[in-house]
Structure formats: C-alpha cells, structure tokens
Amino acid sequence: MKKRNVEVFSAGCPAxxxxxxxxxxIACHSCEIEVRDMNNPEVAAKAQQYGVRTVPAVVIDGKLxxxxxxxxxNEASLRSAGLGMAM
Numbered sequence: 001m002k003k004r005n006v007e008v009f010s011a012g013c014p015a016x017x018x019x020x021x022x023x024x025x026i027a028c029h030s031c032e033i034e035v036r037d038m039n040n041p042e043v044a045a046k047a048q049q050y051g052v053r054t055v056p057a058v059v060i061d062g063k064l065x066x067x068x069x070x071x072x073x074n075e076a077s078l079r080s081a082g083l084g085m086a087m
Contacts, residue, residue, distance in 0.1 A: 003032040005032055009058075020056070023078065028084045061082065
C-alpha cells in the first residue's frame with residue numbers, strides 16, 4: 001500500500017506543537033508523519049527547498065500545503081491538501 005508522506009516543520013513552539021497534534025489527529029492509516037525540527041540545519045535546508053518561510057508548516061507528498069503560505073495550518077486546508085485521505 002502506498003503511503004502519504006506528511007512532514008511537519010516545527011521550531012518547538014506552542015503553535016508548532018498544536019499543528020503536529022492536529023496533523024496526527026486527522027491523519028489516516030496510510031499517512032506517514034514526520035515532525036522535523038527546524039533547529040537542525042539539515043532540516044532547515046530541506047524546508048527551504050519546499051518553500052517553507054514560516055513555522056509551523058506542513059508538507060504533504062513533497063508539496064507545501066497552501067495553508068502554510070500565510071495564515072497557518074488549519075484542519076480544512078490540510079484536508080483539502082489530502083491529509084487524512086488514503087492513497
């Protein structure tokens with residue numbers, strides 16, 4: 001079964017923790033979630049490749065979720081990006 005790759009870029013702040021929790025709550029059985037620490041230079045470099053400019057940010061299957069371009073992640077926008085849907 002193909003897995004949906006979900007990356008949460010976090011700096012460990014309360015908003016980041018809240019987003020990681022939200023992602024875990026709405027993820028489906030085929031979602032593989034990784035919370036990435038932006039304090040790690042390698043993680044920060046990867047985030048930059050995705051276009052991450054602020055945290056928290058969520059990347060689903062290699063694409064920055066549209067919600068992460070401005071106001072921040074919310075359930076509706078994460079679901080519209082495919083989170084919680086089996087592949």
